[in-house]
Amino acid sequence: MRQVTKPENRVLLAGLRPMEADSASAALNAEGVRVDFARNAQEVLEAVAERRPGGIVLDDRLPGISGSALCQVLRRRPETRQTPILLLVAAGNEAAIRRAVDAGASDLLRRPLHGRLLARRIGTWVRLRQRESELARSRDLMRRLAAVASWEVDAAGGEFEVSDGLHDLLGADPAGPNTIQALLARCPADESARLRDHFQAAAETGESWSDECRIELESGELRYVSWEAEVLMDDHGLPTKISGSVQDVTERMQAAEQMRHLAYRDGLTGLANRNAFMERLSETLAVAQRHDRNVGLLFLDLDNFKRVNDTLGHSIGDELLCAVAVRLEMCLRQSDFVTWQTGTGLGPISRLGGDEFTVVLAEIDGPSDAASVAKRILEAVQEPFSVGRHVLAVGVSIGITLFPGDGGDVESLLRNADVAMYEAKERGRNNYQFFSQSIGDAEVRRIAIEERLRTAIDNESFDLFYQPQVDIRSGRIHGVEALIRWTDPDLGAISPNEFIPIAESCGLIVPIGEWVLREASAQAASWLAQGHPPMHMAINISPSHFENEILLESMGQVLFDTGLPPNQLVVEITENVFSADCDAVQRTLRELKRIGVQVALDDFGTGYSSLSYLKRFPVDILKIDRTFVRDVVLDSESAAITEGIVSMARALRLRIVAEGVETEKQRAFLEGIGCESMQGYLFSPPISVLEMDDLLAGGTPQGLARTS
Ligand code: C2E
Numbered sequence: 001m002r003q004v005t006k007p008e009n010r011v012l013l014a015g016l017r018p019m020e021a022d023s024a025s026a027a028l029n030a031e032g033v034r035v036d037f038a039r040n041a042q043e044v045l046e047a048v049a050e051r052r053p054g055g056i057v058l059d060d061r062l063p064g065i066s067g068s069a070l071c072q073v074l075r076r077r078p079e080t081r082q083t084p085i086l087l088l089v090a091a092g093n094e095a096a097i098r099r100a101v102d103a104g105a106s107d108l109l110r111r112p113l114h115g116r117l118l119a120r121r122i123g124t125w126v127r128l129r130q131r132e133s134e135l136a137r138s139r140d141l142m143r144r145l146a147a148v149a150s151w152e153v154d155a156a157g158g159e160f161e162v163s164d165g166l167h168d169l170l171g172a173d174p175a176g177p178n179t180i181q182a183l184l185a186r187c188p189a190d191e192s193a194r195l196r197d198h199f200q201a202a203a204e205t206g207e208s209w210s211d212e213c214r215i216e217l218e219s220g221e222l223r224y225v226s227w228e229a230e231v232l233m234d235d236h237g238l239p240t241k242i243s244g245s246v247q248d249v250t251e252r253m254q255a256a257e258q259m260r261h262l263a264y265r266d267g268l269t270g271l272a273n274r275n276a277f278m279e280r281l282s283e284t285l286a287v288a289q290r291h292d293r294n295v296g297l298l299f300l301d302l303d304n305f306k307r308v309n310d311t312l313g314h315s316i317g318d319e320l321l322c323a324v325a326v327r328l329e330m331c332l333r334q335s336d337f338v339t340w341q342t343g344t345g346l347g348p349i350s351r352l353g354g355d356e357f358t359v360v361l362a363e364i365d366g367p368s369d370a371a372s373v374a375k376r377i378l379e380a381v382q383e384p385f386s387v388g389r390h391v392l393a394v395g396v397s398i399g400i401t402l403f404p405g406d407g408g409d410v411e412s413l414l415r416n417a418d419v420a421m422y423e424a425k426e427r428g429r430n431n432y433q434f435f436s437q438s439i440g441d442a443e444v445r446r447i448a449i450e451e452r453l454r455t456a457i458d459n460e461s462f463d464l465f466y467q468p469q470v471d472i473r474s475g476r477i478h479g480v481e482a483l484i485r486w487t488d489p490d491l492g493a494i495s496p497n498e499f500i501p502i503a504e505s506c507g508l509i510v511p512i513g514e515w516v517l518r519e520a521s522a523q524a525a526s527w528l529a530q531g532h533p534p535m536h537m538a539i540n541i542s543p544s545h546f547e548n549e550i551l552l553e554s555m556g557q558v559l560f561d562t563g564l565p566p567n568q569l570v571v572e573i574t575e576n577v578f579s580a581d582c583d584a585v586q587r588t589l590r591e592l593k594r595i596g597v598q599v600a601l602d603d604f605g606t607g608y609s610s611l612s613y614l615k616r617f618p619v620d621i622l623k624i625d626r627t628f629v630r631d632v633v634l635d636s637e638s639a640a641i642t643e644g645i646v647s648m649a650r651a652l653r654l655r656i657v658a659e660g661v662e663t664e665k666q667r668a669f670l671e672g673i674g675c676e677s678m679q680g681y682l683f684s685p686p687i688s689v690l691e692m693d694d695l696l697a698g699g700t701p702q703g704l705a706r707t708s
């Protein structure tokens with residue numbers, strides 16, 4: 001291995017006797033110091049010029065010249081002005097010692113020479129010297145940091161007076177010109193012109209000013225300095241003197257720049273992060289606004305990224321994100337509609353977090369430009385990625401918004417692009433969608449409903465209506481279905497068909513379902529307590545609630561609290577329940593059976609309607625969906641299917657409820673095929689508790705009257 005010896009680790013030994021040289025070099029080598037030899041002054045000067053030793057040992061008696069005289073020569077040269085020089089003198093030669101000190105020797109060694117002692121002394125000197133130069137470097141830096149030059153100038157023009165600090169500031173020769181002009185001469189032309197304007201304006205108006213500019217040091221280094229100027233007025237309020245300071249703020253600027261860099265870059269991919277994106281887009285929009293230009297925003301979300309993360313682990317996920325970032329950069333670099341910001345190194349692509357990316361198209365003519373970029377991205381991402389040992393196929397869904405049409409500011413553009421991205425996901429992923437106001441409106445309403453639902457739950461502002469289920473043969477109301485109603489003060493009455501799916505998607509369905517369970521059970525118990533004959537109380541339970549352990553727990557509590565016999569409670573579920581965790585569903589079903597609560601399969605015939613479900617998941621009641629009921633009298637196929645369902649249910653000993661019975665014809669047909677229980681407008685719409693009270697008190701539902 002080749003090792004480069006630093007100059008400070010080389011020592012030059014001049015004029016030593018052979019035995020002294022041997023012992024000295026052995027000791028020095030052992031300390032890791034390399035040794036060079038010189039026999040006379042000539043060789044010393046050559047070695048100094050060539051190898052810049054970190055220390056020099058001179059015998060006081062060199063051929064033709066004394067050691068102290070040579071030391072004097074060396075001290076005059078810049079390259080050895082500071083080098084440790086040790087003089088080797090004969091013991092007792094007091095005059096030689098004095099001469100050596102006068103000549104600027106760093107140390108004296110007396111003969112006889114001990115190699116180890118020499119090595120220690122040399123080592124000390126070299127280390128000292130190193131530390132000094134480090135200190136000097138940091139002192140220099142500190143001086144620069146604190147470098148403030150103050151100056152003063154006559155408002156009427158004339159000479160500047162500048163403090164000494166300016167030389168330090170400029171890193172210039174103290175002998176050089178010490179004026180503001182000298183400083184201004186080192187600024188870029190436009191900046192120095194601007195500063196001169198400041199001076200002029202201050203002299204005329206008396207206004208103080210501050211500014212920053214760059215200066216080029218003598219060494220060619222570029223520094224930033226900040227200026228502060230204050231104007232002194234005379235008794236008449238006229239400017240007399242302008243005084244101020246110039247300070248080197250380079251380090252501060254660099255630190256700030258570094259912070260900016262860290263604050264604006266995504267740590268994983270090196271792309272711009274969300275902060276950078278938000279700031280840059282808002283700048284881009286401001287420029288576009290002034291120049292009446294269009295800006296496109298692409299919002300990208302990887303398809304199935306979560307699955308990669310979950311199944312292969314986060315590090316593979318992270319690598320995939322990086323690979324995607326690289327591919328995006330590559331494909332966009334070739335695009336005409338993409339401008340790259342060179343100064344900051346940040347491009348138009350940002351990673352907002354997770355697997356979400358954005359691309360800003362700063363100058364486009366219209367939607368087709370944005371579409372062509374989106375297509376290019378889809379193509380680029382289509383190619384599988386090889387990450388670690390895996391080959392991964394990911395798609396990307398892209399939502400697009402255009403400024404100014406789809407939003408006038410960063411937030412609305414981003415939000416709408418997000419909405420459009422979801423639309424792209426809905427449409428089967430791996431495609432792009434433009435934002436359209438109609439999706440936007442739906443989304444706005446969705447968000448509003450979700451928001452209102454939360455307060456509605458807190459305020460219990462829901463209501464339950466009840467729809468009778470009628471036993472066709474006896475004409476008796478044998479049960480009711482509880483149906484939720486909600487009227488929001490601002491949005492008005494909202495159908496459960498609209499808000500239940502929203503509640504399901506954001507988890508609010510559980511507290512809503514819990515409320516329904518409690519309220520409906522209490523109502524059923526109350527009717528029972530009023531002396532009415534027992535009726536089934538059917539409540540609708542959504543899949544996520546059905547899977548939730550809380551259901552059984554609160555059901556037990558509610559039955560206990562209300563005293564309602566469990567067999568009067570019916571839980572209506574849809575086939576969707578079975579697509580969830582089978583074990584949890586099985587458990588709940590078994591437990592419901594154990595406590596005696598009945599289960600109805602709602603909307604039967606609309607989903608997979610797999611008869612095998614009925615064997616695996618024991619239910620008590622089948623509710624024939626109203627679309628079948630609607631069609632039984634219209635087409636023979638529906639009639640045949642319905643007939644089939646009824647006879648099969650009979651064979652499985654399931655009870656049947658036909659829902660949505662609206663006409664006499666439908667009722668007659670259903671009765672004909674053996675369906676005994678019905679629910680629908682023909683008998684009664686869902687009604688309030690008060691109306692229900694009336695009905696139970698003696699009135700018969702309209703349709704019922706006709707059947708009896
Ligand atoms: P669903 O469970 O199928 O409830 C029956 C729906 O059909 C009710 O609509 C009812 O008003 C309506 N209906 C009753 N008879 C007739 C008829 O003869 N003709 C027609 N065309 N419709 C009839 P509603 O009350 O608007 O409820 C809609 C859906 O919202 C329900 O469908 C159910 O899926 C859900 N839902 C209602 N209340 C709740 C609830 O408390 N919890 C849960 N999870 N879902 C509920």
Ligand code: CA
Pocket residue numbers: 481540572602
């Ligand atoms: Ca139902």
Ligand code: CA
Pocket residue numbers: 602603623625626659
């Ligand atoms: Ca139904």
